[in-house]
Amino acid sequence: MFFWGTATAAYQIEGATAEDGRGPSVWDTFVREPGRVKDGHTGDVACDHYHRWREDVALMAGLGVNAYRFSIAWPRVLPQGAGEVNERGLDFYDRLVDALLEAGISPVPTLFHWDLPQALEERGGWLNRDVAALFADYAATVAARLADRVPMWITLNEPFVHMAYGYAMGLHAPGRLLLTGALPAAHHQLLAHGLAAGALRAAGAGQVALTNNCTPVWPASQDEADLRAADAYDILHNRLFNDPVLLGRYPDLSAYVPEPDFVRDGDLETIAAPLDALGVNYYNPTRIAAPADGGVLPFEDAGITGHPTTAFGWPVVPDGLRELLTALRARYGAALPPILITENGCSQEDVPAPDGTVEDEARVAFLDGHLAAMRRAMAEGVDVRGYFVWSLLDNFEWAEGYHQRFGLVHVDFATQRRTPKRSYHWYKAFLAGRNTGRNTGQNTDT
Numbered sequence: 001m002f003f004w005g006t007a008t009a010a011y012q013i014e015g016a017t018a019e020d021g022r023g024p025s026v027w028d029t030f031v032r033e034p035g036r037v038k039d040g041h042t043g044d045v046a047c048d049h050y051h052r053w054r055e056d057v058a059l060m061a062g063l064g065v066n067a068y069r070f071s072i073a074w075p076r077v078l079p080q081g082a083g084e085v086n087e088r089g090l091d092f093y094d095r096l097v098d099a100l101l102e103a104g105i106s107p108v109p110t111l112f113h114w115d116l117p118q119a120l121e122e123r124g125g126w127l128n129r130d131v132a133a134l135f136a137d138y139a140a141t142v143a144a145r146l147a148d149r150v151p152m153w154i155t156l157n158e159p160f161v162h163m164a165y166g167y168a169m170g171l172h173a174p175g176r177l178l179l180t181g182a183l184p185a186a187h188h189q190l191l192a193h194g195l196a197a198g199a200l201r202a203a204g205a206g207q208v209a210l211t212n213n214c215t216p217v218w219p220a221s222q223d224e225a226d227l228r229a230a231d232a233y234d235i236l237h238n239r240l241f242n243d244p245v246l247l248g249r250y251p252d253l254s255a256y257v258p259e260p261d262f263v264r265d266g267d268l269e270t271i272a273a274p275l276d277a278l279g280v281n282y283y284n285p286t287r288i289a290a291p292a293d294g295g296v297l298p299f300e301d302a303g304i305t306g307h308p309t310t311a312f313g314w315p316v317v318p319d320g321l322r323e324l325l326t327a328l329r330a331r332y333g334a335a336l337p338p339i340l341i342t343e344n345g346c347s348q349e350d351v352p353a354p355d356g357t358v359e360d361e362a363r364v365a366f367l368d369g370h371l372a373a374m375r376r377a378m379a380e381g382v383d384v385r386g387y388f389v390w391s392l393l394d395n396f397e398w399a400e401g402y403h404q405r406f407g408l409v410h411v412d413f414a415t416q417r418r419t420p421k422r423s424y425h426w427y428k429a430f431l432a433g434r435n436t437g438r439n440t441g442q443n444t445d446t
Ligand code: FCB
Pocket: 009, 012, 157, 158, 161, 213, 281, 343, 390, 397, 398, 406
């Protein structure tokens, strides 16, 4: 079955951060530090999905998706990150999974979407190698409850972004500014992925995937220096996270670290455990130039002009998705498992009209263009097995707070009123025109 879905993440939609025994996460701490998040917004309430999940499942059923990618909050299941299990946290996801299945929607949970239990941050967070093994314990705990009903598991969401924003640049929780000192956080996340994949399979899980954020890297010019910088960026953003998983080795990291002494014997075998799918999140290409003199990093973001942009300022380049997918296939060949596009979407300043409708035509064009690009990649031989729109709902967009709206459904955060936008109706019509296999389990068209 081709997964046609929408995606969300726990901290961005659930709210209820202190309810039913949930422990604090690094994001609960981070949002309280002055200046970290625009306008001091927090995920305390977010979309109140923890209480309104039935309504949200009904919205998805109305949309006609056959899959839903959500994330499970580690601190709901293990408030201290390890040790005592909070059954009420598991109960929430148990009920959600049942409701999805009843609606003909396959649950595709991600086990870590950046909300590390604060208790583990106090032990060093992802800089501490032990956290990898604790993640596998957590994965086993969740699988013991849900594996009988979950067809596809995703271990981690975007370890690159978590490392870069959370540990290198201090823009996301836990707010560390370590620059290249953040690299151990990449390795320990990858190790966590490998250990969790094993734990999930041992617990009888179906398919297992990892979601990486990938970007086509465009050199700013054909000058030797720009080409070298683009290659260095490609290594950091893409290959650091794909090579070990798919090839069992790291790319040349010498531009960043003289000796990756955090890698121990056997780690790469663990990390390279076979995958059933690679999750790919695509938003835009990145144009890279050589750094100005004295730059700490071996590259500089040169920016992309000449394309429309989203409210975030991200360039809209639909064919970048085809370029990315075909490049992955060219690079990894037979080592590339089937691909799931686990996130794709755009932010816009969506304002409801007086009659209550939200006419987000640019989002419709964005999705239409990217779906066409995905089909072109498939026609060129890339094995894509799913597409998830980011996001079902407008939600808490990390350091941007509620300022960036990505939803197919508009959320009025003062009243929690949900209003399907034009793009929701468009995606619904798109799905209605295909055999999505919903409720039937049959093969589907793309
Ligand atoms: C991705 C994240 C997701 C969301 C989108 C816009 O990097 O995985 O949570 O914030 O960007």
